[in-house]
Amino acid sequence: MTRLAPYLLCGAFTMAAFNSSSSAQGQSTPAPAVQTPLQVGAKAPDFELKDLQGKAYKLSQFADKIVVLEWFNPDCPFVKKHHLLTHSMIDTQAFAAKQGVVWLAINSGGPGKQGNGLERNKEAAKEYKMDYPVLLDESGAVGKLYGAKTTPHMFVISKGTVVYEGAIDDRPDTEAPGKTNYVREALMQLSAGKTIDPAQTKPYGCSVKYAS
Amino acid sequence: MLIVMTLGGCGGSDYGPGHAKVSLFSEKRTVTRGSNVLLGVRFDLEPGWHVYWDGQNDTGYPPHVTFELPKGFQAGEILWPVPKRLVSPGNILDHVYEGHVTLLVRITVPTETNPGRIQIKGDASWLACHEVCVPGKQAIEVSLNVAGDALTAQLNKEIEDARALLPLPWDEAARVQHIDASWQDSTLTIKRPGASRMFFFPDTASVPVTDLLHAGDVQGDEITLRPQAMTGQISGILGIETVPDTIYCSFKQTLP
Numbered sequence: 001m002t003r004l005a006p007y008l009l010c011g012a013f014t015m016a017a018f019n020s021s022s023s024a025q026g027q028s029t030p031a032p033a034v035q036t037p038l039q040v041g042a043k044a045p046d047f048e049l050k051d052l053q054g055k056a057y058k059l060s061q062f063a064d065k066i067v068v069l070e071w072f073n074p075d076c077p078f079v080k081k082h083h084l085l086t087h088s089m090i091d092t093q094a095f096a097a098k099q100g101v102v103w104l105a106i107n108s109g110g111p112g113k114q115g116n117g118l119e120r121n122k123e124a125a126k127e128y129k130m131d132y133p134v135l136l137d138e139s140g141a142v143g144k145l146y147g148a149k150t151t152p153h154m155f156v157i158s159k160g161t162v163v164y165e166g167a168i169d170d171r172p173d174t175e176a177p178g179k180t181n182y183v184r185e186a187l188m189q190l191s192a193g194k195t196i197d198p199a200q201t202k203p204y205g206c207s208v209k210y211a212s
Numbered sequence: 213m214l215i216v217m218t219l220g221g222c223g224g225s226d227y228g229p230g231h232a233k234v235s236l237f238s239e240k241r242t243v244t245r246g247s248n249v250l251l252g253v254r255f256d257l258e259p260g261w262h263v264y265w266d267g268q269n270d271t272g273y274p275p276h277v278t279f280e281l282p283k284g285f286q287a288g289e290i291l292w293p294v295p296k297r298l299v300s301p302g303n304i305l306d307h308v309y310e311g312h313v314t315l316l317v318r319i320t321v322p323t324e325t326n327p328g329r330i331q332i333k334g335d336a337s338w339l340a341c342h343e344v345c346v347p348g349k350q351a352i353e354v355s356l357n358v359a360g361d362a363l364t365a366q367l368n369k370e371i372e373d374a375r376a377l378l379p380l381p382w383d384e385a386a387r388v389q390h391i392d393a394s395w396q397d398s399t400l401t402i403k404r405p406g407a408s409r410m411f412f413f414p415d416t417a418s419v420p421v422t423d424l425l426h427a428g429d430v431q432g433d434e435i436t437l438r439p440q441a442m443t444g445q446i447s448g449i450l451g452i453e454t455v456p457d458t459i460y461c462s463f464k465q466t467l468p
Contacts, residue, residue, distance in 0.1 A: 077347055114344040149270045149304055172273050174347045206345045207271040210302035
């Protein structure tokens with residue numbers, strides 16, 4: 001059987017009528033096009049972003065730590081569930097902090113998109129009682145580097161390697177708490193020296209509101 | 213829950229805070245005991261907004277419908293029409309409905325029930341998105357007459373139209389389409405000579421396929437799917453564009 005590589009051909013054609021809402025496939029987007037999130041076992045790429053007070057954070061400064069990345073958009077209803085309704089995010093962060101885990105929220109929303117902007121994020125961080133850094137990634141470069149799809153979308157990094165990637169929990173809606181909090185489980189398994197299981201789940205939420 | 217609207221143009225719409233209007237209607241006004249009837253749950257979406265298909269998507273969640281049925285009545289699975297692909301900035305891939313969509317549900321009428329008028333009530337909840345996402349909720353209701361005897365009922369045309377948007381059963385499609393599916397080196401190639409474009413939308417039972425962004429929509433008469441794991445199945449909706457039209461059928465292949 002001959003084996004064509006249809007997806008190689010595909011890029012040469014522009015999207016036709018059926019896909020009329022596809023605006024993202026622009027031919028002029030040289031940004032790294034990560035389709036799938038960074039895989040478990042992959043080296044977590046370094047980045048540098050500023051928090052809401054203008055303080056710069058580099059992932060590499062926490063090379064010997066466990067780091068949790070939380071993709072964030074204060075106005076996404078899924079994020080609101082975890083921050084305002086069930087408090088699962090700050091509860092898990094508080095649990096993590098006790099173990100010395102570094103927790104960073106990253107907002108990859110582009111200018112003018114929902115939940116974007118320094119003032120809005122300052123206001124939300126206060127309202128949500130987030131006493132951990134909220135990093136702004138307006139260009140979306142870090143989000144695309146990690147293949148972050150949703151808010152929230154969680155990555156747990158240990159010694160520079162991704163050890164968990166996916167959802168915060170097992171309840172993909174905007175209303176109710178989950179039964180299993182995957183990030184908490186992963187951190188517990190990590191500290192007990194156990195294999196992380198599940199190490200990958202399907203993230204759920206709003207799309208990350210990338211600029212392009 | 214407080215939803216902060218950050219976009220203009222949201223206020224004053226006919227569609228309400230959930231950016232959709234939902235209605236429930238029946239294939240027949242009168243049903244007989246021991247028969248069944250299709251109900252349609254129609255979502256009319258505010259222009260630009262979408263709701264989600266029940267298959268693999270990067271974001272969102274599909275509408276959820278529950279019914280309160282009279283004693284003995286039973287509701288089947290929701291039948292989902294063919295969605296369309298939506299690619300958003302950051303290569304985020306979803307399968308969605310825009311404009312309007314009718315989900316179908318088959319209701320079985322018990323043999324032991326009194327003739328007369330009955331009410332079927334339900335609740336629809338959904339997530340509508342357009343730049344931002346907003347959850348919505350609405351009560352729905354339809355009344356039916358239960359007749360004692362058989363009768364020839366007039367069918368609701370709108371239900372017929374909605375049925376036409378469901379994917380065809382695989383057997384039916386394969387019979388007329390000459391579709392050939394074969395495995396080689398952990399890849400599944402589906403060929404339909406003469407097709408100009410092919411689509412694949414994986415359902416939630418399917419093993420995810422690699423690079424669905426490109427692999428799920430290809431030019432030509434052949435689509436190649438690489439499963440991300442080698443146990444389980446590849447399943448969902450296969451779309452075949454030919455001149456003059458595009459057909460969509462249910463598709464399922466067990467992994468070798």
